[in-house]
Amino acid sequence: MTNLTVAWMAIPFVLGFIIYLIPQTARFLALGVALLSTGYALQVFFTASPVEIQLLDSFGVSLAVDQLSGFFIITNAIVTAAVIFYCWPTGKSAFFYMNAVFLHGSVNATFICADFISLYVALEVISIASFLLMTYPRTDRSIWVGLRYLFVSNVAMLFYLVGAVLVYKAHHSFNFAGLEGSPPEAIAFIFLGLLAKGGIFVSGLWLPLTHSESDSPVSALLSGVVVKAGVFPLVRCALLLEELDPIVRFFGVGTAVLGVAYAVFEKDTKRMLAFHTISQLGFVLAAPAVGGFYALTHGLVKSALFLIAGILPSRSFKELHYKPIPTSIWVALIVASFSISGFPLLSGFGAKVLTSKNFLPWQVVGMNIAALGTAISFAKFIFLPHSKDTTESHSKKVQWGFWVAMALLLGGLIAANGVYYQAYTLKNIVKPLITIALGWLSYWFIFRKLNIKLPRTVEKIDHLMGVMSLTLLLLFWIVWTRSHFSILF
């Protein structure tokens, strides 16, 4: 298993360079990498005990592979494969596929590493690869959006580095387990880095612009898997150390409510999806023990939705009401929206039930509000008009790659039902149906007519940096008061 893991981790980077040297092979090699990861993830699921690997003696790289990583890895594999199929007929250059493969490899690396420095390296490679993907169109806007992303994430990672060295100072080791007994400022610095990188709570407000202004396949990759790279270490730490668990859960609830509050008022399809990503990451964090399954369903559904949003005739919901979309696309849109609202028969339902079983009592209210908000925001998609006439001039031409990607992602959603089939009891089925019905009603009678435009001032780069310092203070205060209490009692 050790050799297999190391080989699997190194192969994307080797193949990435080969792609650039032999551009004709780009699409095949990129697809091969995704298939390899699928195989590896299945292998992880069938290995009963978690694998711990320590490379190069005690100060070397430490890796940990378990079921949780398996879920994240398979999400990454399926989403990457779908995006490659989507791009297959579009004539993207080898440079695009090279970066997609690098991104895939580095995201995989974050899902198995168990020490702060390997994590740092993997996260920084992710920043670079996603910057290059975002700026692929070479327009001024895409360059600015990419620069902004790189700037925010690099500053966050500098804070993270300070936290990492504080952990080392306390334990002479960079291992995740070293967070226990580290000074509160170490935890605050590291969490700030991960929260900003993962797009969580107020420090994640860079995310909507970045995800909505990128190309749709790139948005699908970013929203489907890349943000999970920041979330996964938080989940890992929460599972490893009991005292961090409430902090992670708190940020989970906070981000779930914040994201959905923006999403219900949003009038732009891609921005709504991006805000909704912020909210859904909260569900992953709110119940760390079962976060893997939720991350899988969210990754699949969100990348499907971004790919669909890319081929809709317009980006504004208002205009979409006058431009009917082809029925075939509408069906795909409906399946994805139903899954994310938690409708039975799709795996979004199983994931929601499983997650809500693991909530603590104080989380339930917040998360129910978030689930209701999800139903409201996706009612915007569900009630869009559609027509059989596909020859309309303003609907963009749909290529075969799109349908293969949809088959893969939506098929995955249906197949993933098998992971938690115990969810299908009468009581479990009724609750999401009520939530969805309430959501649709309130959409139809209230939110459809509302015309509130939330200010976008907080998304300016100066404010993003300022909010980072506030988050740092908040984190430090939370960690410090908690450690204080544990001394008292």
Add this chain to the structure above:
Amino acid sequence: MLEASIFATVLCGFLGTIFKKNLVMKIISMDIMSTGVIAYYVLVSSRDGVFTPILSLKNDVSYADPVPQAVILTAIVIGFSIQALMLVGVMKLSKDNPTLETQVIEENNTP
């Protein structure tokens, strides 16, 4: 004392990233911040001694800790490559926005 100066450097850099208006100045502030972080790693590694950790005939000296130094070397390389990448982006942007005022660029490029 050293630790205080290092944190002052990090803080100065961070405040610079917020308050500087020019994009290049923002990137330079980020560089100052990373200089502070690197210095902190060096400080941590010199806690037990300042001797270069290379095996030599002198045995009874207190060596510096090699691990943080090795780690920060990686971080320096990554940091500098990211800065290079960002400066290339800034060069491209400067064609249409010669002053590189962040506010102006932001207004032009936000929907």
